[in-house]
Amino acid sequence: MKIFFVLIAAFCFALLMLNGCSSPPSREAIESVEANYRPNEDKPVLPLLTPDSPFSDFITYAMLNNPNVEAAFYDWKMSVEEAVAAGSLPNPQLTLNAEITSIVESFIIGLAQELPGPGKLELQAEAVSAIARKKRFIFENELLNAAFKVNETFSQNGLLNEKISLTRQMLELADTGESSVRAGLETGLESPRNLTLIQSEQARLRNELANLEDSRKVIFAQWREALGIGISEPLPPFPRSMPPKHVLPDEDALLNAALTSNAQLKALSEEIKLAETLVKLAYKENVPDFDAGLGTNTRQKPWSLMPEIGLTLPVWRDKIGAQIASARAGEKESRSMLSAAKLELVITLAEKSFMWRELRRQSKLIETQLMPLATVKLQSSESSYTTGGSGIMEWIESANEILELKTLLSESTAREEIALSEIMLLILSRQPEETNRILNSK
Numbered sequence: 164m165k166i167f168f169v170l171i172a173a174f175c176f177a178l179l180m181l182n183g184c185s186s187p188p189s190r191e192a193i194e195s196v197e198a199n200y201r202p203n204e205d206k207p208v209l210p211l212l213t214p215d216s217p218f219s220d221f222i223t224y225a226m227l228n229n230p231n232v233e234a235a236f237y238d239w240k241m242s243v244e245e246a247v248a249a250g251s252l253p254n255p256q257l258t259l260n261a262e263i264t265s266i267v268e269s270f271i272i273g274l275a276q277e278l279p280g281p282g283k284l285e286l287q288a289e290a291v292s293a294i295a296r297k298k299r300f301i302f303e304n305e306l307l308n309a310a311f312k313v314n315e316t317f318s319q320n321g322l323l324n325e326k327i328s329l330t331r332q333m334l335e336l337a338d339t340g341e342s343s344v345r346a347g348l349e350t351g352l353e354s355p356r357n358l359t360l361i362q363s364e365q366a367r368l369r370n371e372l373a374n375l376e377d378s379r380k381v382i383f384a385q386w387r388e389a390l391g392i393g394i395s396e397p398l399p400p401f402p403r404s405m406p407p408k409h410v411l412p413d414e415d416a417l418l419n420a421a422l423t424s425n426a427q428l429k430a431l432s433e434e435i436k437l438a439e440t441l442v443k444l445a446y447k448e449n450v451p452d453f454d455a456g457l458g459t460n461t462r463q464k465p466w467s468l469m470p471e472i473g474l475t476l477p478v479w480r481d482k483i484g485a486q487i488a489s490a491r492a493g494e495k496e497s498r499s500m501l502s503a504a505k506l507e508l509v510i511t512l513a514e515k516s517f518m519w520r521e522l523r524r525q526s527k528l529i530e531t532q533l534m535p536l537a538t539v540k541l542q543s544s545e546s547s548y549t550t551g552g553s554g555i556m557e558w559i560e561s562a563n564e565i566l567e568l569k570t571l572l573s574e575s576t577a578r579e580e581i582a583l584s585e586i587m588l589l590i591l592s593r594q595p596e597e598t599n600r601i602l603n604s605k
Contacts, residue, residue, distance in 0.1 A: 192299065193243045195603045200227065200236060212390075212399035218406045221317075221390070222597040224399075225309040228391035235298070235305040242295035250288030253277045258458065271469070273458025280450035290440040297433035304426040306598045307588045312389035314406050314584040320382050322577035327375045329570045333563055334368040337361055340559045347555070357556050406580075407595075409587045411519070417591075421512050422505060426592040431501040438494035445490040448483045451475045508590065515586050522579040529572045537564045 199207070209227055210220035226232055253276070260271040279287075340361050347353025387398055412420055422428065454473035459466045477483060544561035587593045594602070 190243050190247060193240055193295075196236075196601065197240070199601050199603055201233075212402075214400045214403050216402055216404075218317075218402050218404045219595075219597055221313050221399075221402055222310050222595060223600075225313045225390050226306050226597060226601060229305070229309045229389075230391055232302070232305045232309050232391075235302040239295060239298040239302045242291060242298050246288055246291035246295050249291040250284055252279075252284070256456075258456070260458075267462060269460045269462050271458050271460050273456050273469070273471075275454060275456035275471070278453040278455055280447060280452050283444065283447050283450070283452070286440055286444040286447060290437055290444060293433050293437035293440060297430045297437070300426045300430040300433065303594070303598070303602065304430070304589075304592070306601065307426065307592060307594070309389070309391075310595055310598065311584055311588045312385070314588070315581050316382065316385045316389045317401060317406060318577045318580045318584075320386070320401050322573055323375060323378060323382055325573040326570055327372065329566050329573070330368060330372045330375060333566050334365065334372060336559060336562050336566070337365045337368055340555050341365060343555045353555070360556065361559070406584075409583050409593075411516075411583060411586065412591075414516070417516065418509065418512060421508055421590050424592045425508060425590060428501065428504055428508065429592075431497070431504050434497040435494070435501060438490070438497040442487070442490040442494055445483075445487040448486055449477050451477055512586070512590050515582055515590065519579060519582040519586065522575045522582065526572060526575045526579060529568055529575065534565070534568055534572075537561070537568055541565055 201207075206227060210216065210224050212220060212224055256275040258271075258273040258275055260269075260273070262268040262270075341358070344353045344358045344361055348355065348358060383398060386392075386401070387394075390399060392398055411417070451474040453475075454471075456471040458469045458471065460469070541558075541561040541564070544558045548555060548558040588595070
């Protein structure tokens with residue numbers, strides 16, 4: 164009995180040595196992130212958001228509270244744990260076997276273990292680890308998406324407020340013009356046609372103002388989504404502080420930075436590593452798997468040990484060949500998908516960078532040329548109207564031109580900020596400081 168238990172202990176020790184007892188590096192990575200993102204499997208204390216809170220608090224809040232980010236994190240964690248399981252041996256089996264006639268002739272107790280062929284466990288673990296690394300990049304991309312949505316919605320809200328303010332100024336100007344035209348009708352200095360024109364403009368501006376005010380609901384809904392705020396929860400205000408200014412790399416370095424840093428391309432690169440590992444694993448199907456067991460008949464005195472070894476026979480060559488061909492096709496598909504994604508990224512980067520440059524040129528044109536010219540025109544109209552050289556309609560048109568240019572400038576500035584934010588966060592995958600704190604980056 165004593166010898167049997169010693170042998171069982173030796174058997175178990177050998178299994179532990181085969182199985183390994185250290186966690187893969189990917190688990191250490193997620194444990195480091197989890198300590199910041201979900202300590203004790205719960206949300207950390209979220210920043211208190213007020214109008215005077217720094218803009219970084221809103222980014223941090225969105226990253227920690229957005230359900231899409233949370234789903235990507237737990238998807239990554241699930242794959243990490245699956246990688247640990249994939250590199251582990253199957254559970255050993257305790258077997259009991261008896262031969263009974265009128266009495267118990269034999270009673271055999273044994274232990275058995277399935278042993279995958281050499282290198283198979285490591286390749287299985289590496290395949291699932293590649294999936295886990297891919298999902299880490301997806302998680303990082305969701306963090307960047309959360310930051311971008313906060314920046315985008317903030318810019319859109321600022322643009323909406325500016326357009327509402329300018330539209331109200333236009334409407335006040337039209338109301339002033341209507342009063343002046345009505346007074347002119349009484350003295351015969353104005354025509355009914357001018358009154359009709361200005362009343363049409365008033366109706367258009369009131370309708371536009373109502374649409375702009377109504378569109379606040381859309382902005383608020385987008386703000387709720389960006390911060391991950393539930394429908395029944397109070398909506399935090401927009402901050403008064405401005406987001407940090409991004410600096411776009413030189414045009415020559417822009418494409419190279421995108422191809423080397425983009426999180427989605429990194430995820431697809433892990434797909435290629437997964438496919439390469441699956442090809443190696445498919446070739447391992449030519450290597451047999453083993454079963455090892457050790458038993459003893461407790462009815463015999465002294466006990467005798469009965470070792471048993473079995474192995475699979477990889478004789479179905481067509482099946483193995485099909486598995487190898489399938490794995491190699493998957494590898495080629497992954498490489499093609501990465502090439503296609505790079506081409507798409509090149510096009511997207513070209514479009515967004517052109518949009519950004521175009522908007523900058525437009526803003527510069529308005530500020531340095533069109534606005535000064537419109538100001539001179541307004542001054543001339545005011546002078547002419549004051550001296551009786553022209554009517555109120557010319558002055559109103561000149562004043563409206565200034566306000567319309569201001570509206571166009573606001574649109575260009577907001578779209579320029581959104582385009583730059585999209586380039587930096589979603590195309591170049593430049594991690595903001597809030598993301599680095601979550602990822603525990605140095």
